Amino acid sequence: MSDPASSILIECFNMGLPRGTGIKTYATGLARVARDLGYDVHGLFESAGPLSKKEPLLAEIAFQENARRATLRDRFVRDPLEIALGKPFGLPVQPLPRSAFVLRSGSGAQDVFSRYFASPRFTLAARRHLWRHGTLARLNLEERPALFHATHPVPVKVPDRPNLYTVHDVIPLRLPNATLDNKKYFLKTLRAICRDADRIVTVSECSKKDILSVVDIPEERIEVTYQSTTFPARLVERDRVEDERIVENIFSLTPNGYHLFFGSLEPKKNVTRLIDAYAASGVSAPLIIAGGLGWSYEADLERIGDEQFSSWRVAQDHIRRERKVRRFEHLPLSHLVALIKCARGVLFPSLYEGFGLPVLEAMSLGTPVMTSNVSSLPEVAGEAALLVDPYDVDAMAAAIATLDRDADLRADLSARGLKRAKIFSQEVYADRVAALYRRVLGQALR
Secondary structure, eight states, X not given: OOOTTOEEEEEOGGGGSSSOOHHHHHHHHHHHHHHHTTOEEEEEEEESSOOOSSOHXXXXXXXXXXXXXXXXXXXXXXXXXXXXXXXXXXXXXEEOOOOSSSOOXXXXXXXXXXXXXXXXXXXXXXXXXXXXXXXXXXXXXXXXXXXXXXXXXXXXXXXXXXXXXXXXXXXXXXXXXXXXXXXXXXXXXXXXXXHHOSEEEESOHHHHHHHHHHSOOOXXXXXXXXXXXXXXXXXXXXXXXXXXXXXXXHHOOOTTSOEEEESOBSGGGOHHHHHHHHHHHTOOSOEEEEOOBOSSOHHHHHHHTOGGGEEEEEETTEEEEEESEEEEOSOOHXXXXXXXXXXXXXXXXXXXXXXXXXXXXXXXXXXXXXXXXXXXXXXXXXXXXXXXXXXXHHHHHHHHHHHHHOHHHHHHHHHHHHHHHGGGOHHHHHHHHHHHHHHHHHHHHO
């Protein structure tokens, strides 16, 4: 068991974003695991601007007011002095009050932390510092933690303490058209943190191999912890009757009578090819697309709205319009879990993933999966899913048709998926994180 007196500061920029992201899910799960291991877990959040030091209540109010306001103005505000000089004296970090007076909305994911810290626009300031000096920006903390863990590649560090950085993937470099990242900055940041980090943490052997291909770093300084699902037990164990009620009453869907894709609409998710493959498969069960808008999603939305997927049906005394391809945006977690559990199959033909959490989530709920045979996805799915070439629409169409019509195959994949998911259980993930932290903290004490 870890030393309860050890404090870990976890960088939480993505946890402050208004919409869910894979890194937000990762950071939440990591913080909970660290807490459950007995560490004193602190969170580093980004504020939209300086917070009052004289008025703690106003500081808390200002942070909560701006916590969900990730506007372009806030993210890219011009500061001529910062642009010219970077942050040679470090980034200011101040304790963030958390009183019972100011009410907070949301999932309560942030309540895992015992202490909260805020730094004004630290991701942008650190970026400017890296461009100016080629080094990581210092975090100025009155009390330094035993260990600092950044949950994504951000060029900041805590001096004289072990610094860990999670690099989920190098998709901006391997699949440049699939992201909006500044590729030059991404590579510069990757090189800087790999040079200074005590450990680089990543989520698959595939991502580790990719990192080693583009950065000069000893292999032993990269640790693979994989990921785990973070679905609450109450939703995983919820009675099937309740899940079916949600699917029928809220979504007007027949349990086990639809296929599901869930994730944001962005180029790497390959949704347009998926819809083309679905159309070619000839299956009658509708395709449900669940997730928000990422970027460059116009072609996906146009394909989803294609009139060929619209029909009219006479039901009793009513004529009702039905769509074979439907999309739901930003669902409550409770509803998403019900959709996954009651789907005939989950279809996730992504072009590239550092881990591919939707595949694991579907398998852990016993839902059959079709996914891609590229990047980390075969590593996660093993032999518990149908694997297809994500660029081959005909192969995808054949796989969808097979999954739709073969009940025995679906039952076999469901059983295999449940067994495979145990390799990535929260308990196994916690053991990996615990071993990593013990090694790093043990070496720091030598």
